[in-house]
Amino acid sequence: MNSYLPDTPLSVTGLTDYIQSLLEEDKILRQVWVTGEVSSANHHRSGLFFTLQDCDRTAGIKCVAWNSQLPKLAQIPIPGEQLIILGSIRVYPQRGEYQLTVWQTLPAGVGLQALRYQQLRNRLQAEGLFDAERKRPLPPHPQTIAVVTSPTAAAWGDIQKTLKHRYPGLHVLFSPATVQGEQAPESIVKAIERVQRDGRAEVLILSRGGGSVEELACFNDERVVRAVATCYIPVITGIGHQRDESLVDLAADACVHTPTAAAEKVVPSLSELYTQHQERVVALHEAVHDSWERSFNQLQMLRNRLRRLRLDQKVQQEAQRLVWQRQKLIQITVGRSQQAKQHLELLREKLASLDPKAVLQRGYAVVRLENGAIARAADELAVGQDLLIQLGQGEVKVKVTEITTKAQRHKEVDG
Structure with missing residues (x-):
């Protein structure tokens, strides 16, 4: 060793x-x-x-x-x-x-069955049959629903009892089907087709109670999955299993784990609706009361402000202010008018002092030529030339007999 x-x-x-x-x-x-x-x-x-x-x-x-x-x-x-x-x-x-x-x-x-299940799931998922975008919302208050399940199964009784308790007066269409065994897939497909041909249902429940993997195999059948995916009525599944999802669950618009849960989800409870209605009524009363109180308080506040402002006094004060403004305006206008009159009189006097007629009145005369031009220098005149002399009162026509210029006058004075 x-x-x-x-x-x-x-x-x-x-x-x-x-x-x-x-x-x-x-x-x-x-x-x-x-x-x-x-x-x-x-x-x-x-x-x-x-x-x-x-x-x-x-x-x-x-x-x-x-x-x-x-x-x-x-x-x-x-x-x-x-x-x-x-x-x-x-x-x-x-x-x-x-x-x-x-x-x-x-x-x-069940390894082989599981492998086939996974392969089918991958293929259908690749086609988009499980996409969330395809799923439609369930109607909130349906009046007619359809149920596809076995007539002898406890699921049908549970669904009837739940629907009657939650929503009395609901119209329920029953489309029976075999939900176990080799004939189940074809039976379920035909039951769904009957509901679609009828055309009255607003939502469809596909359900059965719990069972083994073999018993629930029909809900993984490709024919059933495609029938659910292409159904024009929204479909909810309630299949009694807790551990795994079936392919039908993935293709349905909504899924739950039991038939009772499917019936609860598909219709609202009248008692809950009544409670919600009462809560809305109370909330509405409170909202109206709160709005009334806010409006009343705002009105009181405005009244108080009005009392504090005393508008009658303010109107009287404004009227007095306007009287004062009017008097002031009149005073300013009268003063400016007097100033304008004084300035006008001054201009009149100044204009009168410059008037040639006023000069003539003081004894001066204006000598004009025959063409009306004023004679300004003696050397511009000629002996024998006719002149017009303008006096303060009237005119005189004369003839030049002698002309003495400024230079001659100075010479005579010097001699």
């Missing part, structure tokens, strides 16, 4: 490297299928870490599905789920641990 031992002890690194080479290079462990139950799961920023163990909990293995691989998984690991996992063994020397790197996950026992 000792002959198989190394001559010297291995380091921890050496030992883990040896174990890593054994596990990661093994052909079987590079691509191995493992079945077990998910006992714990923890979402990390790099991926989903979980533990897979046997049902009797005698053994477990740590697993990781990296973020890049999560969208490709047919089934997201959830605690309590039985899964079949495809992965490869990876050793982590620093922790001295190994774990399974996950490449694919399938539900245990």
Whole structure:
């Protein structure tokens, strides 16, 4: 036995490297299928870490599905789920641990069905049948609704009871269908077509109670999904399952988990409507009362301001002010008129002093030539020339007999 031992002890690194080479290079462990139950799961920023163990909990293995691989998984690991996992063994020397790197996950026992479900879901989603933009709002107060379910199922009784309690007088159209087994998809499609041909329903409820995966398989049938997606009437599904969504749920305009919840969602409660109405009446009364109080307070405030202002006194004061302004204006106008008269008289006197006729009145005369021009110098005249002398009173016509210039007069004075 000792002959198989190394001559010297291995380091921890050496030992883990040896174990890593054994596990990661093994052909079987590079691509191995493992079945077990998910006992714990923890979402990390790099991926989903979980533990897979046997049902009797005698053994477990740590697993990781990296973020890049999560969208490709047919089934997201959830605690309590039985899964079949495809992965490869990876050793982590620093922790001295190994774990399974996950490449694919399938539900245990129904792995093939789950894979087909995922493939159909991806194809229908690519066509846009599950897009939120396609979903229509449910009518708020429908008067006629249609129900597609089994006539023998408890779901039909629950829906009738809920609708009658919440909205008495509602017109309910029942379109029976088989909701379990191989004939269910075709039966459901025909029931939906009957409702559309009738044309009276404003909303359609498609429902059934709970059941196993096999019993609810008809709600993942492509024919049913397309019938719901193309129905011109808004569709709400109420299928009794809590864990997974069916493809019909994804295609419907709204979905809930039970038939009763579907009936509650599709119509309002009259008692709730009455309560809301009473609340609106009270709110309206309060709003009107508050508005009246605000208006009354504003009116009182204006009245008080009016009393404080005493408008009669203000009018009297304004009238007195206008009388004063009128008197002042008259005074200013009279003063300016007197000043204008004085200035006019002064100009008249000045003009009179410049008037030639006034000069003539004082004994002066104006000598004019025959053409009317004023004679201003003796040397401009000639002997025998006729002149016109203008006096203060009348005119005299004379003839020049002798001319004495200014130079001759000075010479005579000097001689």
